[in-house]
Amino acid sequence: MKLLYTVNSPYARKVRIVAAEKHIDVQLQEVVLSAPDCPVKDYNPLGKVPVLILADGDSLYDSRVIAEYFDNRTPLAHLIPKDNGAKSAVRRWEALADGVCDAAVAVMLEQRKPQPMQDAAFIDKQMDKVTRGLTVLNNDLGQNKWCVDDAFSLADIAVGCTLGYLGLRFSQVINLAEDYANLDRLQASLLQRQSFKDTLPVAN
Template structure:
């Protein structure tokens, strides 16, 4: 398998962490989708990463679809429950973490996209998106409480998704003091950063 992605993307990191935890072999192909020379559309018509290219050339895209597929490839380290409320809980955690990222990415693009002049950037839009980020962090903190992990007593996709979101905020929005505001999230992140899968995929 070949994974097309960027080392700065939190969605790509989520897939890479899952692959590492599942002990799956793959080749990583770095791709800058913002470059004029990018060829990502040959694999994903939406022009986005991550994109997983199978041995037969078929492409699977969207990080949620990819990690769901990857979890079925090996019984090692099951990350998503098969059915029921436990499955819904893990997928909801993933949706919350990805939603925080979606809002953060929109705010960052508004602030940095080269296609706009400074006078064209909407402060109100950025404030709205960062409000979603803060609300999402609050919901994560409340959901985690004093538990060792987001869902149950073992690592799951819930924790991977949350960890990738927190790591990206640390990378791109160091001014958001989520560690101070939510010490339980900081403890979870510190625990995740002891895992080789998180050490090896730190955004840069």
């Protein structure tokens, strides 16, 4: 199997962490999405990473599909619970974390436009999603060590990847320690894991 990824994609980071936590051997191929010869569109018509190329040449996307595929490949340390209630809770955390990340990415892309072309109202709307989402994640975590049932899961991975992306792109406007202390504590715990250390985003 081969995983096409970019180093700062929080979605690709999510599946890289799942693969590491599950001890799944997968070949990693870093790509540049803007490059003319980028292979991503050959395997994902949406042109987005991550993309998992299977041994038979078929492909899987997006991150939620790939994460579940990895989790089902081996019974070792299930990151998506088999119990329906816990599974739904994990998926809800993942959906909210991904949604916060979607909004943050939208802001980043808008801010890359020349200043006169930027839509301030659009940026404000997306940042409102980010802050409201972080508030709910922070409050729902409370004083718990992990997001769901006191067990490390895909929920924690998804939240951790979102926090990593926000730290990379929005550290000047989002202060976890001051405004989202519970999430800051979770992030500190996650960064003790080798899978998170090995996949840290890179400032560019």
